[in-house]
Amino acid sequence: MTSHAPPRVAGHVGPEPPVAVSRDRRRRGALSAAGAGLILLPLSVAFAVTLGAAGLSIGEVFQTIAVHLGLPLTPLPALEDAIVWELRLPRVLLAALVGGGLAVCGAVLQALTRNPLADPYLLGISSGASTGAVAVLILGLGSGAAAALTAGAFTGSLMAFCCVLALIGVTLGGSIRVVLAGVAVSQLFSALTSLIVIWAGDAQSTRGVTFWLLGSLASASWTGAALCAAATGIGLAVCWSASPALDAFAFGREAAASLGVSPARTQLVLFVVTALSTATLVAASGAIGFVGLVVPHAVRFLVGSRHRVLLPACALYGAIFLLWADTAARTLFSPREIPVGVLTALIGVPAFAVIMRGRSAGS
Amino acid sequence: MSLETRDVVWAAGGAPIIDGITISIPRGGFTGLLGPNGCGKSTLLRLLAGLLRPGEGAVLLDRRRLSELPRREIARRLAVVAQEVSTDVDMTVADVVMLGRIPHRTRPALMGRDDSLDIREAENALARCDLAGWGGRHWSTLSGGERQRVNIARALAQGPTELLLDEPTNHLDIHHQIDLLRMLAAVPTTVVAALHDLNLAAQYCDHLLLLEAGRVVASGSPAQVLTEQWIERVYRVRATVDTDSDGRPHLRYGPLSDAASS
Numbered sequence: 001m002t003s004h005a006p007p008r009v010a011g012h013v014g015p016e017p018p019v020a021v022s023r024d025r026r027r028r029g030a031l032s033a034a035g036a037g038l039i040l041l042p043l044s045v046a047f048a049v050t051l052g053a054a055g056l057s058i059g060e061v062f063q064t065i066a067v068h069l070g071l072p073l074t075p076l077p078a079l080e081d082a083i084v085w086e087l088r089l090p091r092v093l094l095a096a097l098v099g100g101g102l103a104v105c106g107a108v109l110q111a112l113t114r115n116p117l118a119d120p121y122l123l124g125i126s127s128g129a130s131t132g133a134v135a136v137l138i139l140g141l142g143s144g145a146a147a148a149l150t151a152g153a154f155t156g157s158l159m160a161f162c163c164v165l166a167l168i169g170v171t172l173g174g175s176i177r178v179v180l181a182g183v184a185v186s187q188l189f190s191a192l193t194s195l196i197v198i199w200a201g202d203a204q205s206t207r208g209v210t211f212w213l214l215g216s217l218a219s220a221s222w223t224g225a226a227l228c229a230a231a232t233g234i235g236l237a238v239c240w241s242a243s244p245a246l247d248a249f250a251f252g253r254e255a256a257a258s259l260g261v262s263p264a265r266t267q268l269v270l271f272v273v274t275a276l277s278t279a280t281l282v283a284a285s286g287a288i289g290f291v292g293l294v295v296p297h298a299v300r301f302l303v304g305s306r307h308r309v310l311l312p313a314c315a316l317y318g319a320i321f322l323l324w325a326d327t328a329a330r331t332l333f334s335p336r337e338i339p340v341g342v343l344t345a346l347i348g349v350p351a352f353a354v355i356m357r358g359r360s361a362g363s
Numbered sequence: 364m365s366l367e368t369r370d371v372v373w374a375a376g377g378a379p380i381i382d383g384i385t386i387s388i389p390r391g392g393f394t395g396l397l398g399p400n401g402c403g404k405s406t407l408l409r410l411l412a413g414l415l416r417p418g419e420g421a422v423l424l425d426r427r428r429l430s431e432l433p434r435r436e437i438a439r440r441l442a443v444v445a446q447e448v449s450t451d452v453d454m455t456v457a458d459v460v461m462l463g464r465i466p467h468r469t470r471p472a473l474m475g476r477d478d479s480l481d482i483r484e485a486e487n488a489l490a491r492c493d494l495a496g497w498g499g500r501h502w503s504t505l506s507g508g509e510r511q512r513v514n515i516a517r518a519l520a521q522g523p524t525e526l527l528l529d530e531p532t533n534h535l536d537i538h539h540q541i542d543l544l545r546m547l548a549a550v551p552t553t554v555v556a557a558l559h560d561l562n563l564a565a566q567y568c569d570h571l572l573l574l575e576a577g578r579v580v581a582s583g584s585p586a587q588v589l590t591e592q593w594i595e596r597v598y599r600v601r602a603t604v605d606t607d608s609d610g611r612p613h614l615r616y617g618p619l620s621d622a623a624s625s
Contacts, residue, residue, distance in 0.1 A: 247458075247462060247465065251445075251449070251450050252450075254445065255443075255448065257434065258412060258438060258441075259438050259465045259466055260434050260435035260465060261435075261465070300453065304454075305452045306461075
């Protein structure tokens with residue numbers, strides 16, 4: 001995979017030119033890769049809004065946004081205006097926010113548990129969400145309104161997360177314990193969901209479960225987008241301010257402790273923050289897979305593993321990735337829509353393969 | 364005496380691993396921690412580093428209890444080089460050495476901070492470990508011995524006043540073992556290292572502590588500690604001790620005596 005380093009003796013300079021820490025090419029490359037995402041994201045948002053059954057130009061999109069921001073321009077006809085402002089823009093923004101948030105949470109949980117297979121649903125969030133949502137459907141709470149479902153999913157997620165915390169114990173502990181507790185609680189809540197669905201046995205609850213398992217951004221609204229903006233924004237800010245502590249976990253809990261980081265406190269705070277963020281995102285969009293697992297790995301290949309750069313880059317590229325996956329989901333086979341969770345893997349795996357191959361050829 | 368222990372006891376599952384140790388580590392010196400496998404060397408180092416809390420007694424840093432100092436303050440004073448370090452994270456050598464600067468970062472200055480001082484310290488530490496110019500290499504491509512040296516460079520980048528190392532010469536060839544021990548003997552930092560090679564310990568340490576079953580049984584200069592009697596009792600091997608021209612003991616090991624092995 002990598003070229004073999006030649007044997008070296010003291011003072012001998014090998015074929016590879018010496019690289020000072022300050023002039024490490026990769027460190028600068030990391031910053032430009034992260035910067036590129038900053039330009040790509042708004043362009044992607046604007047372009048994705050133009051795509052769909054009703055053809056719209058970028059100019060018309062900007063015109064509509066400007067009108068709604070209160071600029072004195074002539075609005076588009078009511079139908080086009082509604083398509084841009086009520087349908088496509090909230091959905092594109094929601095996709096970007098959910099993708100960015102899941103990627104950040106995934107990166108943080110991978111670092112904290114030192115487990116490359118960790119994803120935002122490690123702590124039982126997704127199975128808790130489906131249990132909560134299905135319970136709302138069956139028990140008829142809030143007469144099945146969207147808001148009641150969202151609240152049910154969020155509550156279920158937090159219940160599952162509390163079970164995980166109770167299993168791990170206050171002192172937390174090693175990564176294996178966290179992973180096992182997460183797996184056990186996820187199984188428990190999946191079983192509860194199945195039990196409720198079988199007991200109720202109607203088509204509506206089965207459809208509900210499918211939605212929470214595969215995820216969908218079709219029911220996007222400005223309210224959902226605003227909630228997810230808060231979840232992703234706060235999650236990113238808290239995790240980013242803990243960047244040095246996350247770096248310190250690379251060699252394990254004891255190494256982190258010897259670098260002045262409190263492993264238990266860092267883990268607890270970041271578990272709670274990522275769980276709350278993920279629960280909010282899942283309540284709005286269901287458990288969209290793959291983004292939180294693979295985007296962090298792909299971004300690490302691009303920008304390295306220092307969290308100060310990695311986390312913002314994960315937010316940007318997770319956002320861009322899910323935005324395009326969802327755009328493909330709603331336009332490729334229009335008018336039929338494919339669940340976005342199916343497309344994240346269909347698009348993501350080849351993209352990941354290209355990055356992984358390019359990376360091993362380059363190093 | 365910057366680092367001391369007073370009657371420290373530490374037990375796991377009811378069995379004492381460290382059984383009442385009172386020691387003072389000479390400031391600025393190179394102290395070797397000797398003793399057979401399982402005698403408590405690693406546990407004592409972790410107690411000295413504040414990574415374990417003593418069950419009884421206290422570890423003192425400049426006469427203050429380690430357990431009462433904030434973790435970050437400890438990390439600015441004490442750097443630890445553990446025996447086995449591993450990571451699945453793909454990091455460069457520069458990334459690893461910069462970890463040593465974490466305790467010196469102040470929280471509000473996280474963003475847009477001029478980290479030229481941190482980078483300079485990291486480069487100095489790399490140069491002292493004979494690793495100048497290695498910053499861009501990937502941890503995953505390094506040999507065990509190279510990883511050990513990078514890890515020591517990370518510890519030096521922490522700018523410690525006391526450096527604690529658990530068998531730092533593991534994985535190193537004899538050339539790098541001697542390079543490392545000479546460097547540890549030369550640094551102004553207080554150094555405590557668990558060592559297995561008694562001859563190298565005799566050659567480079569100023570002060571030795573000999574452990575047996577969680578107790579310190581002998582301490583002092585190499586000539587005071589590395590005697591035929593102590594080695595036979597603690598390691599259960601027969602040794603012949605000569606004295607070098609510079610007054611340091613030199614050991615040759617003989618066959619196991621029947622009486623001592625029982």
